[in-house]
Amino acid sequence: MKLLLSGLLVLSLLILSACGQNNSESAKLVEGKVNVITSFYPVYAFTSTIGGEDANVINLLPTGVEPHDWTPKSQDIVNTSKAQLFLYNGAGLEGWVPNFLKSLNSDTKVKSVAVSEGVTLLTAEGDDGHGHGEEQVDEHSDEHADEANAEDIADHHVDPHTWVSPKSAMVMAENIKNSLVEVDPAHKEGYEQRYEELRTKLETLDQHFTDELSNVPNKEIVVSHQAFGYLARDYGLTQHAIMGLSPDAEPTGQDIVKLAKLVKDEGIKYIFFEELVSDKLAKTLANEAGVETMVLNPVEGLTKEQATNGDDYFTLMEKNLQNLLIALK
Known part of the structure; x- marks a missing residue:
């Protein structure tokens, strides 16, 4: 015993x-x-x-x-x-x-x-x-x-x-x-x-993003918070955020209507949300525009479930890539 x-x-x-x-x-x-x-x-x-x-x-x-x-x-x-x-x-x-x-x-x-x-x-x-x-x-800042x-x-x-x-x-x-x-x-x-x-693992991931995203016909993504600017810049995408840089900056009704119009005009099929933040606004916009929602993870932290499953930066970023490929078809 x-x-x-x-x-x-x-x-x-x-x-x-x-x-x-x-x-x-x-x-x-x-x-x-x-x-x-x-x-x-x-x-x-x-x-x-x-x-x-x-x-x-x-x-x-x-x-x-x-x-x-x-x-x-x-x-x-x-x-x-x-x-x-x-x-x-x-x-x-x-x-x-x-x-x-x-x-x-x-x-x-x-x-x-x-x-x-x-x-x-x-x-x-x-x-x-x-x-x-x-x-x-400035990235060249001192202490x-x-x-x-x-x-x-x-x-x-x-x-x-x-x-x-x-x-x-x-x-x-x-x-x-x-x-x-x-x-x-x-x-x-x-x-x-x-x-x-x-570094080798990051280079492989970078190459994977470059190869896969250079072939997608669509380049516009709609995300819940403005966390994907560097990803968009480095792999030729354009992000439209429901909220600002912080995940709890509240958009106005007018913002939602404007984004819904963009979604329809651009033929966008998915609105992205993230796990550590409420998906309420992403769902509101998706309903307004008649499209689906899907996860795009800014990898700011693991959920308890992800931690238990052994997820890490690389598994979450690969999942992001797969979801981007579905959304940008």
């Missing part, structure tokens, strides 16, 4: 660890390893892959939580202050970062890196009212960029969803690798090797 119970305990621990979104509520810093805190799922996923057994990676965002509205807790500040590396997306995704960095212990040695640096950033129309774009606009003039930046509304394109994800992965090597040069070889493996 004891053996059976300990076997079940090991099994349940394995299942829990396989969920792959190591979040700050349960995670602990580890002595003798480089401790890395990440702001949300894509940064966590790439960092865990490159870090391998040499890094202890803790993700701040819990499974099933949409990153646009999340704010850190006091324990997150404590953990990050003691860690060696804090990796966040930047480009204005995490409106909480400037205050968070100011709240860290004065004696902290943590190195903070915005991993989207070097991606040519897109600006987007419309205010989202969620503090997006309050960090930096004072977080204190940049918020009003000046608010006019630009930078699109922060860089990771949704495999091309940008490659830039992010390289920044993550360089950051790990900088704080932990002793394990450089392992970081380099695992980064090369990840």
